[in-house]
Amino acid sequence: MTVGPHRADPAAPAPTVVTLAGGVGAARLLTGLIRAHPATEQLAVVNTADDTVLHGLHISPDLDTVVYTLAGAINPDTGWGLAGESWQAMDALDRYGGITWFRLGDRDLATHLYRTHRLGEGADLAEVTAEIAAAWGLELTVLPVTNDRIATMVTTADEGEIGFQDYFVRRRHDVPTSAVRVAGIESARPTPGLLEAVAGARIVVIAPSNPIVSIGPVLAVPGVRDALAARREAVVAVSPIVGGAALKGPADRLLRELGHECSVVGVARLYREVAGTLVIDRADAQLFDEVEATGVSCVVADTIMTDVDAATALARVVLGGSAGGGSS
Amino acid sequence: MTVGPHRADPAAPAPTVVTLAGGVGAARLLTGLIRAHPATEQLAVVNTADDTVLHGLHISPDLDTVVYTLAGAINPDTGWGLAGESWQAMDALDRYGGITWFRLGDRDLATHLYRTHRLGEGADLAEVTAEIAAAWGLELTVLPVTNDRIATMVTTADEGEIGFQDYFVRRRHDVPTSAVRVAGIESARPTPGLLEAVAGARIVVIAPSNPIVSIGPVLAVPGVRDALAARREAVVAVSPIVGGAALKGPADRLLRELGHECSVVGVARLYREVAGTLVIDRADAQLFDEVEATGVSCVVADTIMTDVDAATALARVVLGGSAGGGSS
Numbered sequence: 001m002t003v004g005p006h007r008a009d010p011a012a013p014a015p016t017v018v019t020l021a022g023g024v025g026a027a028r029l030l031t032g033l034i035r036a037h038p039a040t041e042q043l044a045v046v047n048t049a050d051d052t053v054l055h056g057l058h059i060s061p062d063l064d065t066v067v068y069t070l071a072g073a074i075n076p077d078t079g080w081g082l083a084g085e086s087w088q089a090m091d092a093l094d095r096y097g098g099i100t101w102f103r104l105g106d107r108d109l110a111t112h113l114y115r116t117h118r119l120g121e122g123a124d125l126a127e128v129t130a131e132i133a134a135a136w137g138l139e140l141t142v143l144p145v146t147n148d149r150i151a152t153m154v155t156t157a158d159e160g161e162i163g164f165q166d167y168f169v170r171r172r173h174d175v176p177t178s179a180v181r182v183a184g185i186e187s188a189r190p191t192p193g194l195l196e197a198v199a200g201a202r203i204v205v206i207a208p209s210n211p212i213v214s215i216g217p218v219l220a221v222p223g224v225r226d227a228l229a230a231r232r233e234a235v236v237a238v239s240p241i242v243g244g245a246a247l248k249g250p251a252d253r254l255l256r257e258l259g260h261e262c263s264v265v266g267v268a269r270l271y272r273e274v275a276g277t278l279v280i281d282r283a284d285a286q287l288f289d290e291v292e293a294t295g296v297s298c299v300v301a302d303t304i305m306t307d308v309d310a311a312t313a314l315a316r317v318v319l320g321g322s323a324g325g326g327s328s
Numbered sequence: 329m330t331v332g333p334h335r336a337d338p339a340a341p342a343p344t345v346v347t348l349a350g351g352v353g354a355a356r357l358l359t360g361l362i363r364a365h366p367a368t369e370q371l372a373v374v375n376t377a378d379d380t381v382l383h384g385l386h387i388s389p390d391l392d393t394v395v396y397t398l399a400g401a402i403n404p405d406t407g408w409g410l411a412g413e414s415w416q417a418m419d420a421l422d423r424y425g426g427i428t429w430f431r432l433g434d435r436d437l438a439t440h441l442y443r444t445h446r447l448g449e450g451a452d453l454a455e456v457t458a459e460i461a462a463a464w465g466l467e468l469t470v471l472p473v474t475n476d477r478i479a480t481m482v483t484t485a486d487e488g489e490i491g492f493q494d495y496f497v498r499r500r501h502d503v504p505t506s507a508v509r510v511a512g513i514e515s516a517r518p519t520p521g522l523l524e525a526v527a528g529a530r531i532v533v534i535a536p537s538n539p540i541v542s543i544g545p546v547l548a549v550p551g552v553r554d555a556l557a558a559r560r561e562a563v564v565a566v567s568p569i570v571g572g573a574a575l576k577g578p579a580d581r582l583l584r585e586l587g588h589e590c591s592v593v594g595v596a597r598l599y600r601e602v603a604g605t606l607v608i609d610r611a612d613a614q615l616f617d618e619v620e621a622t623g624v625s626c627v628v629a630d631t632i633m634t635d636v637d638a639a640t641a642l643a644r645v646v647l648g649g650s651a652g653g654g655s656s
Binding site: 053054055056057058086088089090091092093095096097098099105106107108109110111113114116117120131132135136 | 381382383384385386414416417418419420421423424425426427433434435436437438439441442444445448459460463464
């Protein structure tokens with residue numbers, strides 16, 4: 001078992017690349033980043049606002065998607081859960097009329113059992129995450145953005161405010177929304193070492209994750225937005241919007257419903273205070289000038305990560321794209 | 329799905345047979361009792377002092393053994409867990425170095441997920457147990473002895489006081505003990521309906537379960553011992569000790585280590601204030617007079633439940649054995 005450096009370890013080298021991450025899109029970019037740059041010098045700061053407690057188990061969907069993906073164990077068809085999973089527990093839960101819309105595979109359950117047990121013992125989420133990542137042999141450090149409990153809440157037209165997984169999984173994000181807030185965010189503290197890592201990194205990447213419900217909560221943890229703003233010229237964001245649409249998930253719909261422009265220009269406006277550079281897809285090349293007009297340097301590249309090679313190529317663009325450089 | 333009568337239902341008939349139960353031995357006798365007498369008229373009062381919280385999940389081993397056995401779903405080789413079980417979650421938990429000595433099969437996990445979820449919603453253990461029993465089609469009512477949290481603690485020579493599952497499963501009850509206590513017992517309240525059921529039953533059965541750690545906690549819930557004592561002539565116990573040994577588990581060793589005589593006579597002395605009759609095995613027939621000398625009527629029968637027919641025959645003896653009758 002390879003144990004990755006944990007931020008709590010004073011002997012661990014300071015990461016040169018820090019990536020703010022949600023789930024699937026971030027995990028794919030990270031598979032490229034660890035091929036383009038030594039994994040041991042990298043830190044992924046992962047959203048925990050879509051964590052949920054279900055059946056008494058602490059579930060951290062974005063952390064697990066990042067770890068499973070980097071371990072090569074993710075289910076490639078769904079982008080979540082483990083490949084080759086079995087579903088005996090969920091099938092048996094049906095007998096009781098239990099909650100089965102949030103699918104927990106039998107092997108995946110072990111991750112939640114372990115996390116819940118360790119948290120119950122008094123470990124914090126960063127420690128448990130480091131243990132889980134180490135068990136999967138990851139060399140990159142995976143850090144939850146906070147050890148405190150934060151929770152994205154979505155206001156829907158028909159059910160009022162509901163939890164994120166209720167919105168995202170049970171309702172399949174197929175419902176009108178009018179507001180998003182992150183419960184607990186005011187008192188959440190950034191995970192120890194996180195702000196220092198941002199301050200010391202050569203480059204900070206904002207992964208192509210949902211700006212509202214993935215990157216939004218990460219930036220909203222007190223101190224994180226300011227830490228990025230102080231390093232704005234070293235921060236490179238990758239647009240999750242391509243051709244006016246999200247490749248996956250509800251980013252496009254949420255942007256529109258919450259009053260943002262659903263385009264790379266809208267993304268640039270959302271990030272302009274914290275990111276000096278935005279990488280957009282070639283499909284949006286005609287918006288280069290509009291992006292730059294927001295005060296953000298624009299880089300045009302192939303951003304659709306169809307495979308690891310595509311992710312690695314994008315990662316190389318990202319790693320070379322800081323400090324105000326930009327070209328198509 | 330057949331829904332069994334729940335004690336909270338005022339329309340449910342009062343049970344005519346109430347059985348105090350631990351795990352495996354009780355479950356076997358109950359398979360006979362529901363063949364010898366209508367299941368809808370029966371109530372099993374089950375020990376919960378060996379319940380444990382593991383990985384954040386509320387596990388009720390005796391309740392599950394009773395339900396799975398009566399549903400015909402028990403693993404016949406082990407006497408616990410489900411037949412034909414798979415172990416993906418436990419295998420995956422090994423990756424993390426998690427706790428796997430308490431084996432939770434994938435389908436069995438669903439029971440604990442459901443129970444934990446419902447308790448988290450505010451349901452009490454009796455409600456959840458009724459739901460689980462109904463889902464398995466049980467017609468007999470299964471009642472935890474208390475909705476409050478009680479926990480058997482065992483004082484061992486080498487580790488001091490440890491939890492029951494630590495003693496029973498992890499240490500395989502292969503360790504000297506000097507004391508047993510039930511944490512929380514002073515403030516535990518009998519489950520609503522339980523004392524009334526004992527008062528109104530035609531016969532109360534004490535199953536051949538461990539007198540110290542299975543029946544002991546049931547009787548120790550405030551009010552239960554007195555309720556049985558008031559019905560002493562209607563109470564029939566079946567000895568879990570045959571030929572000076574326990575058929576399964578540590579009853580014999582615990583009895584000796586805690587200063588009791590490990591024989592049917594010792595069992596009679598333990599129960600004489602609450603049971604008017606003790607059923608002993610033919611192997612112990614020579615102790616008939618000694619049992620009766622304790623003030624308990626003695627019935628000699630075949631008590632080893634090798635199959636359902638044997639359990640049914642024993643159940644018929646038990647059901648006919650109250651009111652001071654006794655013969656070999």
